[in-house]
Amino acid sequence: MQVVASTSIHTGTHLSNQQARSPRHHRRRSYQETGGRYDYIIVGGGTAGCPLAATLSQNFSVLLLERGGVPFSNVNVSFLSNFHLALADTSPTSASQYFISTDGVLNSRARVLGGGSSINAGFYTRANAGFIKRVGWDEKLVNESYPWVEKQIVHQPTFAPWQRALRDSLLDVGVSPFNGFTYDHIYGTKVGGTIFDRFGRRHTSAELLASADPKKITVLIHATVQKILFDTSGKRPKAVGVLFKDENGKQHRAYVSNNPKSEVILSTGALGTPQMLMLSGVGPKAELEKFKIPIVLDNEFVGKGMADNPMNAPSSGYGQSKDSIHCHHGIMSAEIGQLSTIPPKQRTPEAVQDYIRRKRELPHEAFKGGFILEKIAKPMSTGELTLVNTNVDDNPSVSFNYFSHPDDLKSCVQGIRMAAKLVQSQHFLNYTKCDQQTVESILNASVKANVNLIPKHTNDTKSLEQLRVVDISTFNESPGTNPQGTILMMGRYMGVKILRDRLGKTAGV
Numbered sequence: 001m002q003v004v005a006s007t008s009i010h011t012g013t014h015l016s017n018q019q020a021r022s023p024r025h026h027r028r029r030s031y032q033e034t035g036g037r038y039d040y041i042i043v044g045g046g047t048a049g050c051p052l053a054a055t056l057s058q059n060f061s062v063l064l065l066e067r068g069g070v071p072f073s074n075v076n077v078s079f080l081s082n083f084h085l086a087l088a089d090t091s092p093t094s095a096s097q098y099f100i101s102t103d104g105v106l107n108s109r110a111r112v113l114g115g116g117s118s119i120n121a122g123f124y125t126r127a128n129a130g131f132i133k134r135v136g137w138d139e140k141l142v143n144e145s146y147p148w149v150e151k152q153i154v155h156q157p158t159f160a161p162w163q164r165a166l167r168d169s170l171l172d173v174g175v176s177p178f179n180g181f182t183y184d185h186i187y188g189t190k191v192g193g194t195i196f197d198r199f200g201r202r203h204t205s206a207e208l209l210a211s212a213d214p215k216k217i218t219v220l221i222h223a224t225v226q227k228i229l230f231d232t233s234g235k236r237p238k239a240v241g242v243l244f245k246d247e248n249g250k251q252h253r254a255y256v257s258n259n260p261k262s263e264v265i266l267s268t269g270a271l272g273t274p275q276m277l278m279l280s281g282v283g284p285k286a287e288l289e290k291f292k293i294p295i296v297l298d299n300e301f302v303g304k305g306m307a308d309n310p311m312n313a314p315s316s317g318y319g320q321s322k323d324s325i326h327c328h329h330g331i332m333s334a335e336i337g338q339l340s341t342i343p344p345k346q347r348t349p350e351a352v353q354d355y356i357r358r359k360r361e362l363p364h365e366a367f368k369g370g371f372i373l374e375k376i377a378k379p380m381s382t383g384e385l386t387l388v389n390t391n392v393d394d395n396p397s398v399s400f401n402y403f404s405h406p407d408d409l410k411s412c413v414q415g416i417r418m419a420a421k422l423v424q425s426q427h428f429l430n431y432t433k434c435d436q437q438t439v440e441s442i443l444n445a446s447v448k449a450n451v452n453l454i455p456k457h458t459n460d461t462k463s464l465e466q467l468r469v470v471d472i473s474t475f476n477e478s479p480g481t482n483p484q485g486t487i488l489m490m491g492r493y494m495g496v497k498i499l500r501d502r503l504g505k506t507a508g509v
């Protein structure tokens, strides 16, 4: 029950409003200085973790542990024009960690403060109303939480000429009404939000830490949590802290305060959360035994129901679907291994390099447009996540089984029919097909089935105590659209909810 000292962990804590945006203010501070126990330990300073930490710090002490560095001084992260560079950087210090699912499709997960919001394409939209109802969230609090995020980091995008052409084509083929600029996910054609400002500068969830109480929050970066520590002496296993290592590999322990309401909260993302649970002894017994991990809770659902939104996009031109049509500016998929022209298993690094070389021979006009992609918004096909080893730095094995469910294929075919109509409207010249050979990832991976199995404060004997998950892995379905808006909102929402549940009206939010 002690806090082990370290002298080499960078911290990005005690950020004032201005400071949160400026790398100058990130100073080295030893973990010793932070000392003590925390009311909340949040693992993962990502899309959900940052707004959650900022909110909880209004009333309680919070330790936020992030395995990556800060986004502020990283040009690959900060600028829209470098979006593909962060993804193409496969070095161990990259803000993104690439992984290849067993389907053969290349994919990325964040490894930086701000999480996915620091490496993603920036598109921002709210979930549809049906999703909020099905999750059972308090609509009033949801409607207060979205604007809390939007005021700080979301912007209205500027329109490229070809995007105007696409808008007109969509309206021509009957995808109406035109809803203008809106964050709402509604039927028709619309312009959504973006976390890039008009100068192309990215605003990540890490900036939400500017709303934290600097006296109550401690943010450690390059702090990789290796496992959750449980007290198994009582009736139900209870999370009491975490074991983490700094960038020199030195191990430390941090503990939650001695109050039954204190919690360890996992916000480690779609792959990180099931992996962390298993490494900590929570998961299918057979899987844990395979790696000689002491079992804390046999839970067959951890790692099951992994789903990713398949996208089908040509290397130039467009694609689209009944569910969701996106248009992206520029052609960048190949650099990040999203090469739809050849089947997934042939997308070797050499094939990607060859494509990039040939792309250089294209006339520069080819890059003035963009590509339209079709995405299956609510994939029915699912796969699973299993461990490869017990090293938290390594990716687990994950399969998504794209298009294994016939409904996904049906959806895609309907989309392609709509695409043919767009071609007839003569604004666009090329289209693609949908199958397992052309599939790429829209990079929204989520876990479907371990929802609610991981415990809050309940009297449910199946649960663990003082452990909670707040990230995309709690979603049972895709929020009908790109998820980051809803995940950012959820971080704020859950923070306020926890404070109100604990303090009632005296909660300072």
Ligand SMILES: Cc1cc2nc3c(=O)[nH]c(=O)nc-3n(C[C@H](O)[C@H](O)[C@H](O)COP(=O)(O)OP(=O)(O)OC[C@H]3O[C@@H](n4cnc5c(N)ncnc54)[C@H](O)[C@@H]3O)c2cc1C
Residues within 6 Å of the ligand: 043, 044, 045, 046, 047, 048, 049, 065, 066, 067, 068, 087, 108, 109, 110, 111, 112, 113, 114, 115, 116, 117, 119, 120, 121, 122, 123, 124, 125, 223, 224, 225, 226, 267, 268, 269, 270, 272, 276, 392, 442, 443, 444, 445, 470, 471, 472, 473, 481, 482, 483, 484, 485, 487
């Ligand atoms: C390339 C790409 C493009 C995308 N484009 C869009 C888009 O345009 N619009 C949209 O809405 N969505 C988009 N998404 C999806 C969206 O960004 C993610 O779904 C979302 O950010 C996930 O949020 P999260 O909080 O669940 O996880 P994350 O934001 O990934 O946060 C998890 C955090 O935990 C940290 N972590 C993991 N393990 C550990 C550990 N052991 N110890 C300490 N820290 C750890 C990670 O480093 C990370 O910072 C995109 C995703 C990608 C990868």
